[in-house]
Amino acid sequence: MTSLERLSIGQAEDAAAPIASNRLRRGKRVDKSTSCRVVELPGSMDGGGEHQLFSESGYKSAAAASPALPQWLRHSYLVIGAFAGVHREHARTLEYAFRLARAARSRVVVLIIRSVHDEEQVAGRLLIDDEEKARLLIDAGASGVVTLAVDDELSEMDCQAFVEEIVIGRFGASGVIVDARLDLMLAEAVTPATLARVTPVQGVSLHVVPARPDHARVQAGKVLDLLDAGDVSGASKLLGRHWLVEGVVCHGDKRGRELGVPTANIRLPSETRLGHGVYAVRTLVGRRVLAGVASFGTRPQFDDGAPLLEVHLFRFDGDLYGQTLRVEFIEKLRPEQVFPSIEALCEQMATDIRDAAACIELYDRSVKSALTNILPLSTTPLKL
Ligand SMILES: Cc1cc2nc3c(=O)[nH]c(=O)nc-3n(C[C@H](O)[C@H](O)[C@H](O)COP(=O)(O)O)c2cc1C
Ligand SMILES: Nc1ncnc2c1ncn2[C@@H]1O[C@H](COP(=O)(O)OP(=O)(O)OP(=O)(O)O)[C@@H](O)[C@H]1O
Known part of the structure; x- marks a missing residue:
């Protein structure tokens, strides 16, 4: 999603109607309790549009409430996984899928199977939620993203039922791409081995992206440990993108302007493990x-x-109260401290401003010279 504007979220009835407009309706934040949502992303939705995304809270509710996958997304290559955190390991699988799809003049649809563990992590803002995952995957080049939570119906499926009902029935997929370590805990584990038994009989090609050795693999846990320690640049390297948060600017203690450094205040969920600094x-x-x-x-x-979280923006003067900001963390400068006086804190803040400006200038230059694969916030891409 390039504009990173508020996504348009349909409720259950909207989900039953085909998406016909590419207009972004500015809506409220996603109601996580909604049983089925359609999230509309910008792009040409008419006549074979490029970006479409469904997010569903359970297989059964999805089947009952959501429309069939649009014709232009059928016969795509289906990438299946949990995509917890959406990091470089996932990008590797996606890149494989894009190559296959390009060669076959087809598209890539991502099926995210959401686990309870993932939901717990998201709650603490440690990992990203469905909406954010979908933005990243669509930005990376997927034509559709569907999220299914493992409900009673889904959890009772064996691998054959999973392939028949979902891979073929719902998606009409022509091929399936999975990481070698896929292990979906349904009635029977869905793994590359169980898929390999079922897919040939069903006429679906199976592509397994070979696993990398443990030490070379990115795991969400490693990213979280780095964030804990405030090592946001280390976390970015593993993620292949910057860690970011989104929140609404609220009122503070009216000190910032007095100190000469106004700060937009954002309350992050209490579980946020980002190191203070x-x-x-x-x-x-x-x-x-x-x-x-x-x-x-x-x-x-x-x-x-x-x-x-208090953000001071450079070269900005205006009213931000009530606005939603997305803040991307580039580098930690120092820990929070107690200074001998307010003046000493102000002096340090002036130094922080200079340090941050220099750091971001360096970052911008390195992006322009393509020395880094972490591109600007407005595109939030996934790269290998
Ligand atoms: C660049 C920067 C550095 C800061 N460093 C510290 C710090 O080391 N210790 C601290 O107690 N507060 C620190 N603060 C927080 C300020 O104390 C806070 O922004 C100020 O009290 C204004 O609060 P308000 O936005 O609620 O009015 C820092 C703020 C900024 C913008
Ligand atoms: N360069 C800037 N960076 C951040 N916020 C700015 C900037 N310029 C103006 N503002 C505005 O100033 C506000 C922050 O000012 P300040 O830190 O004094 O207030 P506060 O702590 O939010 O307290 P209160 O809202 O109670 O006055 C921001 O929310 C925003 O609306």
């Missing part, structure tokens, strides 16, 4: 990406209150 950030404000410096923590200098 001062970071160089890039922030999406409307359609503009602005460099800035952010402090995440308890402000020991003043109150040691609840952790808060």
Whole structure:
């Protein structure tokens, strides 16, 4: 999703209607309790559009409430996995699928099977939610993303039923691409081995992306440990993109402007494990990406209150209250500290601003010279 605007979220009835418009309806945040949602992404949806995404909270509800997959997405290559965190390991599988699809002049649809473990991680903002995953996968080049949670119906399927009812029945897929370590816990484990037994009989090609050795694999847990330690650049390397958060700007203690550094305050979920400290950030404000410096923590200098993200944007003056910002973390500059005086804190903040500006300038230059595969926030791509 290039504009990174608010996604349009349909409720159950919307889901029954075909998506016919490419207009983004500015809506409320996703109601996670909705049984079935259709998320509409920008792009040409009429006459064989490119971007479509369904997110469903269970197989049964999906089958009952959602429309059949549009004709133009049938006979695609189907990538199946959990996509927890959407990191470079997933990009590798996707890249494989894109190559196959290009050669066959076909498309790639991603089927995300969402696990309970994944949901727990998402709740703590440690991993990204369905909406964010879908944005990344669509940006990376997938034509459709469907998310299914393992409900009673799905969990009772063996591999054959999974292939017959979902891979063929729902998607009409011509090929399936999976990571060698796929292990979906249904009534019978869905793994490359069980798929290999079933798919040839059903006329579906199976492509297994070979596993890399353990030490070379990216695992969501490693990313989380790095975030815990505030090592956001290390986490970015594993993710193949920057870790980011999204939140609404709320009112604070009216100190920022007095200190000469106004900060847009964003409350992150209490479980957020990002290490406290001062970071160089890039922030999406409307359609503009602005460099800035952010402090995440308890402000020991003043109150040691609840952790808060405070973002000071460079070359910006305006009212941000109530706006949704997306903040991308580039580099940690230092830990939160207590200074001998407010003046000393202000001096340090001036240094932080200079350091963050230099850090982001360097980052921008390295992106332009293509030395890094982490591209600008507005495209949030996945790269190998
Ligand atoms: C670049 C930067 C560095 C900061 N460093 C610290 C720090 O080391 N210790 C601290 O207690 N607060 C730190 N803060 C938080 C400020 O104390 C806070 O932004 C200020 O109190 C304004 O709060 P308000 O937005 O609620 O008015 C920092 C803020 C910024 C923007
Ligand atoms: N360059 C900037 N970066 C961040 N916010 C800015 C900037 N310029 C103006 N603002 C506005 O100023 C606000 C932050 O100001 P300040 O830090 O003084 O207030 P606050 O802590 O939110 O307290 P209160 O809302 O109670 O006045 C932001 O929410 C935003 O609306």
